[in-house]
Amino acid sequence: MSHTLNIKTAGLPLKQAEKALIMIHGRGGSAQDILSLSQHLNVKDYAVLAPQALNHTWYPYSFITPVDQNEPWLSSALEMVGETVKAAVDGGIKPENIYFFGFSQGACLTLEFLARNAQRYGGAVAIIGGVIGDKINRENYKGDFAGTPVFLGTSNPDFHVPVERVYATANIFKEMNAEVTEKVYANFGHSINEEEMELANSIIFK
Template sequence: MHDYNITEKGALLTEAEHSIILLHGRGASAEDILPLAKEFSIKNCYLAAPQATHSTWYPTSFMAEEEANEPWLSSAVDVVKRLIDETAEHIPLNKIYIMGFSQGACLTLEVAARYAAEYAGIAAFTGGLIGNELKTERYNGNFNGSKVFIGSGDKDPHVPLSRIKESKEILEKMGAAVQMEIYPDRAHTITLDEINKVNQLLF
């Protein structure tokens, strides 16, 4: 199970006007993902990144049978939800952004869909909702127009385009305003164009 280990940067939680929660990818760390926040046009912002135990949120593909990723997946969801709840004690949800890359992008969308609300914005850099088959009955709430960005390559080796499109449809049915950007032959990374798009959409 994951420890609750949060790395914080930026403004103090008790004094900040906004927050960005950042979720790292497989094999990475909280320290790796936090510098991403510097690319966005926002001030007086509390930054928080949880650290996955062994640097992995769940052991196998995000499209594997659910049992293959448990209990790690449920523990990861719990960690992120706890961080959102504790942040929301000081900063309203509509001023909290949630972002992630790769495995962290999948976790970003999964937590947001399970606990949909009017967030300030959501950005998934190469990710989709989690599961061999998506179980829409576990997604609850309404995004009330929250803006969501999903970016990926058209032939990404880890995240099929079909799952990104399916995720977009589900999130839109839950009231999200989703902008999907698909890049031909793009490597498994975050591009400057994606950062610019997120700045335009969310900030």
């Protein structure tokens, strides 16, 4: 089973934009759902791209189950993110002007993709997510973020994403030269809050 590239768009057409935001939806969500959040971000002059997962799920099991149990869906999902990045680049957007926003399963997928393909990007926001796998395979993560700003927001506790994995992810990104900001909200629940959107605007989309 694999995903088919199906990118929904908002904002400016790629040919008219100098920056692009790639938004990755969570389990049970949709590209249109996550695109609607862009209305609350300072991205009026961006092209906004959101790939749609087959059956609204990027991979079937928890992100902290053994990786092979989430295959071949996980590899296909990572490929879809890569194809969305390629679409932005092919549309004339430089990598340092490509931004990311992911929530929950989409945040995990975003972080895993970025850690495997580190370079200077515009910035990334990951709300309730961490790198993928029952164990962290540091050998998968190569490259240099060259100061890319990254905002990680989460709730503690969170039923799906242990806060320890968020901290471990932050440390990996720091080691790879990302400028990481972490914000942990006590007992907030599995959702996005208004302050996280404000922080995303002040740190990433400024």
